[in-house]
Amino acid sequence: MNILVTLNSNYIKPLKVMLKSLFLNNAEDKFCIYVMHSRLSDDEVADIQNFVAANGSSSKIIRIDDKVFENAPVIFHYPREMYYRLLAFKFLPPELDRILYLDPDILVLNPVKELYYTDMGDYLYAAAYHDVISIKEINRLRLNPYEIEAYYNSGVLLINLELQRELVDENLIFEFVEKNKAKLIMPDQDVLNALYSKKIKSLDEKLYNYDSRYYGIYKLKSKWDMDMVINKTVFLHFCGKKKPWKKDYSGRFHALYKHYEKLALK
């Protein structure tokens, strides 16, 4: 299975933790990890490659020259890396038909196979949205007049590369960003939702993009308790500003995260 990650130097440790959890909970499967970056050092790249190899999978490093996005609009502090997911097909081998993008602030708790081989039909992407009313409404208003049915989270994104090659036009994306600069908050996610909302296959967030901050809500609304998270949830996503590898973190999955961190980094 092909996994896509993008990162800068600050995310090497979280990336390893995410990958370690992926490998441990998918022990029967092999992965090829595509690492897209623009400014990792050679040592950092070697470190990641050794880590993946030591865990029995392979990796391919794709360095993207800054010049590639020379003409793309950049929004204040958001880096060009935001385009990597949306234009993944441009940098990946032409024979790949699909790839699963994963944020580094994720723990993989169960096998990903079922999601990976899901029928994509005419969908460009598969993703989940967080069904918290306030979030949905705010984003619907913010991205008006673009019609969005739900505001998908781009942290777990199954990409139909064959269709991306056919349908995605980088100029349309650049135009959109240029025109909406002022109101974009999470640029890559905003683009995904404004331009492709109807081409996204909706996944169950409890399985494929469980927001670590909403344990109480999932439990109340869907009876998705700790047993279900540990035994069923595939991607536990540490959304938001507070991250479990930071000193000030305190959350319900803190101990579990530190456990995987120990396994990954010791």
Added chain:
Amino acid sequence: MNILVTLNSNYIKPLKVMLKSLFLNNAEDKFCIYVMHSRLSDDEVADIQNFVAANGSSSKIIRIDDKVFENAPVIFHYPREMYYRLLAFKFLPPELDRILYLDPDILVLNPVKELYYTDMGDYLYAAAYHDVISIKEINRLRLNPYEIEAYYNSGVLLINLELQRELVDENLIFEFVEKNKAKLIMPDQDVLNALYSKKIKSLDEKLYNYDSRYYGIYKLKSKWDMDMVINKTVFLHFCGKKKPWKKDYSGRFHALYKHYEKLALK
């Protein structure tokens, strides 16, 4: 290393979780698990033995006939099993010099070797007490006139069997229980503290008997944060009435417990 556990049918699942965490975090060591019980069925015994064998260690089952403690006083709902730890030497092979007793409501997070081979000197036991002022005071008053310096928790108990054979007199224990029936709350622990307090080597509770309910206190008083728990704490003890395998549980180590439970029982 020799590990002692005692249980009835209700604790088979927690026992397996505890043992799984012991095996996983002590992968280089072999254990012999001594299981003392009085009324497990043959199937239950076989189940435990298979589990231990599948994890590469060995087990010895010691069935203790109820008649052995026929003359021992029994306190309301407390079973005779409470004597197993205090009189372990009576049922174990004479060649064993020490054994580590562990409650089943524990997760073993790091290697136990350093504790196991600690110098016992003239101490009968090694244990930790929970340094929460209210607990200490209440127990000191309750067990008066027996002088206790600290109220040790008997959930993790390293037993000096050689010395136990020499020094421990079961009749003294029975007399003590008979005389103090009315005020004993946790009988085995009360006996341990009232009769042997000065023969107990004091262990660091943060390492060897971390009470899962007091994360905030440990962090505040000793800067023992989540990193320290995961990387240093050996025994994480789910003290108190609320247990992490129960449906109504909610605590800081819930996800971690369920993680080990999945590994143990799947």
